[in-house]
Amino acid sequence: MKPIKVGLLGLGTVGTGVVRIVEGHQEDLQSQTGSAIEIAKVLVSNKSKARDISIDASKLTEDPWEIIHHPDIDVIVEVMGGIEQTKQYIIEALSRGKHVVTANKDLMALHGPEILAVAQEHGCDVLYEASVAGGIPIIRTLIEGFSSDRITKIMGIVNGTTNYILTKMSQEGASYSDVLKEAQALGYAEADPTSDVEGLDAARKMTILATLGFRANVALDDVSVQGISSVSREDIQYAKRLGYELKLLGIAERQDDEFSISVQPTMVKQTHPIASVNGVFNAVYVHGEAVGETMFYGPGAGGMPTATSIVADLVAVVKNLKLGVNGKQGIMTYKEKKLKTDEQISSKYFLLLHVADRAGVLARITQVFADFEVSLESVLQQPNPVNPEAEIIVITHDANKAAMQKVLQTFEELDVIRKVKSVYRVEG
Amino acid sequence: MKPIKVGLLGLGTVGTGVVRIVEGHQEDLQSQTGSAIEIAKVLVSNKSKARDISIDASKLTEDPWEIIHHPDIDVIVEVMGGIEQTKQYIIEALSRGKHVVTANKDLMALHGPEILAVAQEHGCDVLYEASVAGGIPIIRTLIEGFSSDRITKIMGIVNGTTNYILTKMSQEGASYSDVLKEAQALGYAEADPTSDVEGLDAARKMTILATLGFRANVALDDVSVQGISSVSREDIQYAKRLGYELKLLGIAERQDDEFSISVQPTMVKQTHPIASVNGVFNAVYVHGEAVGETMFYGPGAGGMPTATSIVADLVAVVKNLKLGVNGKQGIMTYKEKKLKTDEQISSKYFLLLHVADRAGVLARITQVFADFEVSLESVLQQPNPVNPEAEIIVITHDANKAAMQKVLQTFEELDVIRKVKSVYRVEG
Numbered sequence: 121m122k123p124i125k126v127g128l129l130g131l132g133t134v135g136t137g138v139v140r141i142v143e144g145h146q147e148d149l150q151s152q153t154g155s156a157i158e159i160a161k162v163l164v165s166n167k168s169k170a171r172d173i174s175i176d177a178s179k180l181t182e183d184p185w186e187i188i189h190h191p192d193i194d195v196i197v198e199v200m201g202g203i204e205q206t207k208q209y210i211i212e213a214l215s216r217g218k219h220v221v222t223a224n225k226d227l228m229a230l231h232g233p234e235i236l237a238v239a240q241e242h243g244c245d246v247l248y249e250a251s252v253a254g255g256i257p258i259i260r261t262l263i264e265g266f267s268s269d270r271i272t273k274i275m276g277i278v279n280g281t282t283n284y285i286l287t288k289m290s291q292e293g294a295s296y297s298d299v300l301k302e303a304q305a306l307g308y309a310e311a312d313p314t315s316d317v318e319g320l321d322a323a324r325k326m327t328i329l330a331t332l333g334f335r336a337n338v339a340l341d342d343v344s345v346q347g348i349s350s351v352s353r354e355d356i357q358y359a360k361r362l363g364y365e366l367k368l369l370g371i372a373e374r375q376d377d378e379f380s381i382s383v384q385p386t387m388v389k390q391t392h393p394i395a396s397v398n399g400v401f402n403a404v405y406v407h408g409e410a411v412g413e414t415m416f417y418g419p420g421a422g423g424m425p426t427a428t429s430i431v432a433d434l435v436a437v438v439k440n441l442k443l444g445v446n447g448k449q450g451i452m453t454y455k456e457k458k459l460k461t462d463e464q465i466s467s468k469y470f471l472l473l474h475v476a477d478r479a480g481v482l483a484r485i486t487q488v489f490a491d492f493e494v495s496l497e498s499v500l501q502q503p504n505p506v507n508p509e510a511e512i513i514v515i516t517h518d519a520n521k522a523a524m525q526k527v528l529q530t531f532e533e534l535d536v537i538r539k540v541k542s543v544y545r546v547e548g
Numbered sequence: 549m550k551p552i553k554v555g556l557l558g559l560g561t562v563g564t565g566v567v568r569i570v571e572g573h574q575e576d577l578q579s580q581t582g583s584a585i586e587i588a589k590v591l592v593s594n595k596s597k598a599r600d601i602s603i604d605a606s607k608l609t610e611d612p613w614e615i616i617h618h619p620d621i622d623v624i625v626e627v628m629g630g631i632e633q634t635k636q637y638i639i640e641a642l643s644r645g646k647h648v649v650t651a652n653k654d655l656m657a658l659h660g661p662e663i664l665a666v667a668q669e670h671g672c673d674v675l676y677e678a679s680v681a682g683g684i685p686i687i688r689t690l691i692e693g694f695s696s697d698r699i700t701k702i703m704g705i706v707n708g709t710t711n712y713i714l715t716k717m718s719q720e721g722a723s724y725s726d727v728l729k730e731a732q733a734l735g736y737a738e739a740d741p742t743s744d745v746e747g748l749d750a751a752r753k754m755t756i757l758a759t760l761g762f763r764a765n766v767a768l769d770d771v772s773v774q775g776i777s778s779v780s781r782e783d784i785q786y787a788k789r790l791g792y793e794l795k796l797l798g799i800a801e802r803q804d805d806e807f808s809i810s811v812q813p814t815m816v817k818q819t820h821p822i823a824s825v826n827g828v829f830n831a832v833y834v835h836g837e838a839v840g841e842t843m844f845y846g847p848g849a850g851g852m853p854t855a856t857s858i859v860a861d862l863v864a865v866v867k868n869l870k871l872g873v874n875g876k877q878g879i880m881t882y883k884e885k886k887l888k889t890d891e892q893i894s895s896k897y898f899l900l901l902h903v904a905d906r907a908g909v910l911a912r913i914t915q916v917f918a919d920f921e922v923s924l925e926s927v928l929q930q931p932n933p934v935n936p937e938a939e940i941i942v943i944t945h946d947a948n949k950a951a952m953q954k955v956l957q958t959f960e961e962l963d964v965i966r967k968v969k970s971v972y973r974v975e976g
Contacts, residue, residue: 141696141838148763151882152695249693255839257693264692265677265685267580268569268859335576393845396824401841410569411683411846411856413829417821418842428839431696439878445871454579 123156124438127187127218129163129209130200131180134223134250136173137427138197142434149431153438161187163200188213195437197430198222199250207231214238214246219446221433223250223426229324233337233453243447245440247433252325253278253402255425256418257432262332262406263452269408271333275547276370278325280400280420281309281316282348286366286385287398290356296349308400318347319368319383326370329404330381334374336455338381343370346384355542358472358513359387365395369547373465380460382545387470389548462522468497468546469516469524473531474539477503477510481536485512488534492526494519509538515546551584552866555615555646557591557637558628559608562651562678564601565855566625570862577859581866589615591628616641623865625858626650627678635659642666642674647874649861651678651854657752661765661881671875673868675861680753681706681830683853684846685860690760690834691880697836699761702800703975706753708828708848709737709744710776710796714813715826717784718793724779736828746775747796747811754798757832758809762802764883766809771798774812783970786900786941787815793823797975801893808888810973815898817976890950896925896974897944897952901959902967905931905938909964913940916962920954922947937966943974 126142128135142149142157149157160179167180187193188209196213200206203226210220210227215238222228228235228248239246249259253276262271277283281303288299300317303309315321323343330338348368359366364387372381388395393415397403402420407413419425440446475481482501489496500513516524524543531537554570556563567587570577577585588607595608615621616637624641628634631654638648638655643666650656656663656676667674677687681704690699705711709731716727728745731737743749751771758766776796787794792815800809816823821843825831830848835841847853868874903909910929917924928941944952952971959965 137838145696145698148698149696151763152878152880154878255836256842257689260688260693261685264864265688265860266856267863268573268577269856270573270576335579393824396821408683408856410565410852412850412853414684414844414846416842416844419840422840424838425840428694428697428836432693435695436692442878443871443873443876445873448871450580450582450867450870452580 125160127193133423137423225251229327250429273407282368330372336457392548465521472541553588555621561851565851653679657755678857701835758800764885820976893949900969
């Protein structure tokens with residue numbers, strides 16, 4: 121079989137990793153696929169920039185169309201990022217019969233169904249293992265490994281930046297702002313960290329995972345999102361004292377055929393396997409009706425881990441080319457999307473309240489929970505170490521989201537409550 | 549497409565799980581594959597036995613050949629176990645063009661290459677995801693997820709029985725024999741537990757994983773095996789005090805193109821992700837040159853988890869049938885097998901020695917390590933709590949296996965050493 125020619129869009133950390141793996145593991149790739157794989161053209165923003173790897177200058181171009189319209193290129197590997205313009209490149213490449221491997225979670229979360237439809241129309245593969253959880257082959261696992269099962273829950277630590285921040289806050293008792301600065305200095309957080317710390321990056325990844333796990337086209341707007349920027353070190357210390365770790369979890373849950381998807385800081389029982397996933401590592405916990413509890417752990421980002429997933433997708437495209445079965449993955453989303461209402465979404469909650477330190481306060485507060493039929497697992501009242509008021513810590517039994525919202529609304533009008541300091545979902 | 553007809557060999561816990569999933573998830577399976585999947589015939593040892601599931605009596609047979617020679621059956625699912633006779637059935641089924649899905653680790657570890665060769669000759673699939681680590685899709689992960697990478701290390705807790713025993717001994721300070729009895733009563737250990745507790749079951753699974761990870765045909769004889777039957781509760785308590793957990797680990801390691809495979813009780817640093825895998829759960833830790841550290845966790849046995857893997861394989865066979873690409877997985881083992889010599893196999897070791905309590909003993913012992921160029925990470929001498937002698941605990945730096953064997957031989961002749969109480973490999 122003739123060499124497969126790859127057009128690479130982007131030569132940053134991940135693109136460089138792709139070149140390194142394709143060149144360094146050429147013999148292995150050829151043994152597995154029966155074809156040589158050649159990086160034929162690479163899109164860069166500046167051809168004369170100094171680079172970490174030696175690459176033939178004639179392969180570099182600053183013109184994307186030179187790659188997308190190149191008659192000899194079989195596969196486009198997209199690691200440049202961006203949404204609208206990148207989508208245009210990919211759609212055009214597919215319409216010319218080129219297969220696409222992408223690491224672009226933003227693109228797949230926002231335009232996945234449209235891109236996959238164009239691919240199918242032209243008999244092309246679009247593979248995107250690298251778009252979620254870097255080096256962990258979680259997309260393959262959901263599509264193939266659990267094809268036989270009904271996934272009931274996916275919980276993911278799918279953002280390394282926020283997990284690094286929360287781990288440092290937990291292990292060193294540091295403040296959010298101090299750790300964020302450190303993460304920025306180390307290159308684990310961007311200069312503008314909004315997308316990571318406000319949960320948007322995780323929400324995009326959960327959109328992709330929920331779509332595959334529940335086999336219905338989930339949209340980014342279906343995900344309720346809360347970030348970690350208001351998490352205090354006190355919250356984390358309380359969590360630890362009660363036997364929990366605070367993690368930014370993406371949670372997709374299904375009961376019968378109705379589901380909900382959210383991203384929020386969550387108190388996870390320390391005995392749960394996902395509680396001990398620390399630093400920039402990612403993990404995806406998957407519960408299936410038949411299989412039960414599983415978890416997949418690994419590096420969530422980084423040039424080489426992400427490139428591992430991209431080149432594995434490239435191998436799959438080349439194997440499909442050899443067998444003539446590209447674009448025939450079968451239907452992956454065939455279920456109707458039915459989202460749960462707030463009345464149907466149920467979980468345990470942790471609340472930390474600052475209250476007036478006088479008789480009858482606890483009775484007033486617990487009555488509010490009772491009024492909305494939220495039952496309590498544990499209640500602790502203690503003096504606030506700083507102010508002349510008391511603290512009340514409550515962990516509820518499973519309560520529905522709508523009832524909890526009513527409890528919180530009522531608390532706002534209750535004069536004995538000085539402040540609802542924190543409210544977190546509880547898992548495990 | 550016409551319904552795909554499955555012949556099921558065996559209707560124990562796993563076979564029953566297969567029937568439950570195929571019937572219960574029929575609509576999902578059909579949406580994914582485009583075909584109905586029907587359990588057409590089932591081999592049982594006694595047709596009139598009472599069963600947990602209702603199954604049409606006309607589907608049951610006590611004659612394996614009725615299934616293997618059945619002209620309408622497309623796929624054989626083998627969950628009966630056994631080796632020589634089962635192999636005969638499978639080879640015969642393949643030679644008649646039937647695809648095979650099997651959970652049989654013994655068969656695949658001993659005769660995998662031969663069976664896969666027959667399958668290829670007849671254009672048939674043989675899939676065996678369920679043969680290792682029950683519900684964890686680790687075989688797919690090694691073949692597809694990491695097709696792009698060079699695996700350098702696989703460490704597996706791949707036997708639930710021994711992990712249950714070691715977890716109980718660690719958490720409750722119980723003795724090996726007491727926990728074994730309890731495990732037998734709960735059905736986690738067989739009446740004759742030899743295959744599990746002596747490491748043979750784990751060795752068979754590691755043969756399969758190493759073959760896929762290193763892409764060379766590893767044989768069971770290539771695995772050096774030591775079980776857990778001589779592990780004492782003292783060993784486990786020492787391990788914990790030093791910050792380790794004692795686990796039965798399968799370890800397959802590669803440097804350049806030479807590798808070694810072993811199964812042995814191993815002291816794993818408590819901070820290593822595999823150290824906290826407890827009870828009957830399984831986990832496989834995979835290190836790749838490019839991807840770095842990953843781990844895959846889930847139920848290692850049980851009817852429904854194992855059936856999840858089997859039916860996922862069945863879905864893959866049906867998708868291949870639809871595309872006409874069965875038996876074309878590509879070459880999975882193309883590397884020459886080069887095993888490391890004992891001089892090349894290197895790890896850290898823990899030793900617990902009972903020694904005479906007199907001057908100069910520690911000097912004599914440390915000199916032996918020095919003579920064979922084994923350097924030491926830490927040494928602790930303390931009075932033995934029971935006998936009028938001293939205990940010496942040594943943790944070495946990386947030492948080669950041949951040198952350690954010479955150290956241990958020399959210790960046998962050293963009069964100041966009363967007993968080499970324990971020797972364990974150390975990881976993490």
